Amino acid sequence: xxxxxxxxxxxxxxxxxxxxxxxxxxxxxxxxxxxxxxxxxxxxxxxxxxxxxxxxxxxxxxxxxxxxxxxxxxxxxxxxxxxxxxxxxxxxxxxxxxxxxxxxxxxxxxxxxxxxxxxxxxxxxxxxxxxxxxxxxxxxxxxxxxxxxxxxxxxxxxxxxxxxxxxxxxxxxxxxxxxxxxxxxxxxxxxxxxxxxxxxxxxxxxxxxxxxxxxxxxxxxxxxxxxxxxxx
Amino acid sequence: xxxxxxxxxxxxxxxxxxxxxxxxxxxxxxxxxxxxxxxxxxxxxxxxxxxxxxxxxxxxxxxxxxxxxxxxxxxxxxxxxxxxxxxxxxxxxxxxxxxxxxxxxxxxxxxxxxxxxxxxxxxxxxxxxxxxxxxxxxxxxxxxxxxxxxxxxxxxxxxxxxxxxxxxxxxxxxxxxxxxxxxxxxxxxxxxxxxxxxxxxxxxxxxxxxxxxxxxxxxxxxxxxxxxxxxxxxxxxxxxxxxxxxxxxxxxxxxxxxxxxxxxxxxxxxxxxxxxxxxxxxxxxxxxxxxxxxxxxxxxxxxxxxxxxxxxxxxxxxxxxxxxxxxxxxxxxxxxxxxxxxx
Numbered sequence: 001x002x003x004x005x006x007x008x009x010x011x012x013x014x015x016x017x018x019x020x021x022x023x024x025x026x027x028x029x030x031x032x033x034x035x036x037x038x039x040x041x042x043x044x045x046x047x048x049x050x051x052x053x054x055x056x057x058x059x060x061x062x063x064x065x066x067x068x069x070x071x072x073x074x075x076x077x078x079x080x081x082x083x084x085x086x087x088x089x090x091x092x093x094x095x096x097x098x099x100x101x102x103x104x105x106x107x108x109x110x111x112x113x114x115x116x117x118x119x120x121x122x123x124x125x126x127x128x129x130x131x132x133x134x135x136x137x138x139x140x141x142x143x144x145x146x147x148x149x150x151x152x153x154x155x156x157x158x159x160x161x162x163x164x165x166x167x168x169x170x171x172x173x174x175x176x177x178x179x180x181x182x183x184x185x186x187x188x189x190x191x192x193x194x195x196x197x198x199x200x201x202x203x204x205x206x207x208x209x210x211x212x213x214x215x216x217x218x219x220x221x222x223x224x225x226x227x228x229x230x231x232x
Numbered sequence: 233x234x235x236x237x238x239x240x241x242x243x244x245x246x247x248x249x250x251x252x253x254x255x256x257x258x259x260x261x262x263x264x265x266x267x268x269x270x271x272x273x274x275x276x277x278x279x280x281x282x283x284x285x286x287x288x289x290x291x292x293x294x295x296x297x298x299x300x301x302x303x304x305x306x307x308x309x310x311x312x313x314x315x316x317x318x319x320x321x322x323x324x325x326x327x328x329x330x331x332x333x334x335x336x337x338x339x340x341x342x343x344x345x346x347x348x349x350x351x352x353x354x355x356x357x358x359x360x361x362x363x364x365x366x367x368x369x370x371x372x373x374x375x376x377x378x379x380x381x382x383x384x385x386x387x388x389x390x391x392x393x394x395x396x397x398x399x400x401x402x403x404x405x406x407x408x409x410x411x412x413x414x415x416x417x418x419x420x421x422x423x424x425x426x427x428x429x430x431x432x433x434x435x436x437x438x439x440x441x442x443x444x445x446x447x448x449x450x451x452x453x454x455x456x457x458x459x460x461x462x463x464x465x466x467x468x469x470x471x472x473x474x475x476x477x478x479x480x481x482x483x484x485x486x487x488x489x490x491x492x493x494x495x496x497x498x499x500x501x502x503x504x505x506x507x508x509x510x511x512x513x514x515x516x517x518x519x520x521x522x523x524x525x526x527x528x529x530x531x532x533x534x535x536x537x538x539x540x541x542x543x544x545x546x547x548x549x550x551x552x553x554x555x556x557x558x559x560x561x562x563x564x565x566x567x568x569x570x571x572x573x574x575x
Contacts, residue, residue, distance in 0.1 A: 043474045043476075044454070044457045044473075044474040044476040044477060045457070046473075049474075118459060120456070120534035120535075122534060122535070124258070124259065125280075126279070126280025126281055127254075127258035127259075127260050127263075127280050127281045127283070127284045128258075128280075129258075129536075129537060132533070132534050132535075132536060133534075134534055151280075154259070156259070158453075158455065158456045158534055158535045159456040159457070159459065159534075161453030162453075204265070227341065229262075229265030229266070229338070230265050231262075232259070232262075
């Protein structure tokens with residue numbers, strides 16, 4: 001087989017598959033009264049006390065909810081290989097940054113300390129501690145960890161108990177986190193039937209069934225009213 | 233039978249306290265959003281944090297059943313079988329009222345006053361039963377049942393009000409009180425040995441205060457506000473800092489007060505006693521040293537689950553040790569005063 005034939009066969013196999021990949025997109029609405037964010041009590045540490053901050057656990061604006069992890073929980077195949085780029089979780093001004101992000105099983109996660117004070121990075125998957133290591137200051141070597149299991153990886157600093165971070169981990173990589181406009185978009189979804197799940201750190205989980213058809217994006221909207229309980 | 237059941241209740245109380253520590257230390261306190269059910273079920277899917285929280289609730293239920301059995305047996309022994317029905321009815325009122333109120337609070341976010349009134353009436357009835365009981369064992373058992381039900385209600389409030397600090401501290405405080413009552417019931421009928429008990433009472437009170445102080449440190453998040461040892465931010469008592477720092481250092485400092493008191497009272501008791509009492513007295517200082525070491529490890533491991541939970545367990549062991557010593561001893565009879573010299 002000549003080289004040009006090989007290219008033609010490969011193109012015939014790859015191009016339709018790529019063309020068939022669709023998106024699941026939508027918004028997460030917040031229909032209740034958005035709680036007024038309370039002041040975080042960070043006074044015990046003189047460095048953290050320099051900046052006054054409010055509780056970012058519920059960020060709802062114009063009826064849209066931010067920081068909701070939306071992912072395909074059933075029906076998705078495992079990613080062929082995890083993304084080569086690393087997921088970064090920084091500690092800045094005694095807060096985790098970003099508050100919520102995503103990773104794929106097998107992907108490398110790096111924790112950094114951008115503050116001149118001690119943070120201990122205590123991560124959990126469910127009730128199990130994944131690692132618990134101290135980072136004395138901003139000169140501390142980064143902590144590297146490779147995501148091993150699906151689920152919500154919770155980040156805590158026991159020195160500063162208000163610090164919380166979240167990394168949603170899936171095998172498929174079919175996931176997204178809502179922005180301030182409540183919107184999310186999950187790319188590269190092959191046609192098929194899926195269960196899509198949303199998770200918020202205070203209001204917990206909701207699920208919806210969705211069918212993705214070739215040639216048009218699937219729409220899924222979630223709704224929280226602020227009375228839900230669950231989450232972290 | 234009663235002693236064995238009380239001993240079983242005490243062992244279960246230890247397990248319950250440790251399970252409660254695991255709930256707190258794995259951040260599982262809100263894994264079940266409702267109470268007394270978990271996601272509306274008496275037996276939810278036992279995975280992750282839900283398994284930790286619900287196991288704690290199931291152990292609590294077993295402890296509650298043990299307490300009921302103790303009341304029934306002690307009242308029957310005192311030939312007051314009629315009171316068994318009364319205590320059953322009042323307990324049902326407490327639990328029924330609390331479960332209904334908990335459900336309404338979960339669904340509507342408002343605690344119904346009728347539920348509170350029913351619970352209060354149930355507790356008043358249980359107190360009436362305790363007062364009517366002729367036997368000291370039955371009085372203790374009825375009081376233990378009230379304490380364990382109150383502890384359960386506090387557990388419910390921690391869930392429904394999303395972990396308020398005061399309720400969490402009270403939850404631990406009542407669990408230690410219940411443990412103490414079961415220990416007393418287990419050793420109540422053992423022959424008592426004469427020994428000076430004033431210092432023992434003081435030491436036991438100091439231990440209880442230190443446990444409450446530790447619970448406050450734990451539940452206000454002050455456990456790692458000082459990460460240097462033995463000082464805090466370079467000083468024994470740093471100035472110009474947040475009260476949480478002083479709370480943490482007060483817990484550390486009071487540990488040495490407790491160590492001094494335990495050593496003093498234990499050595500005094502060990503000198504004047506033999507057998508089990510001597511063994512219990514000599515165990516106490518060793519437990520305090522282990523406890524201090526676990527406190528240090530809690531800080532150096534950044535609150536690792538094992539030393540942190542063991543710190544709670546040893547605290548419970550120390551309290552139980554002292555309560556057992558109090559229950560197995562009695563004050564020496566007062567020496568009669570000489571009424572003047574002989575003629």
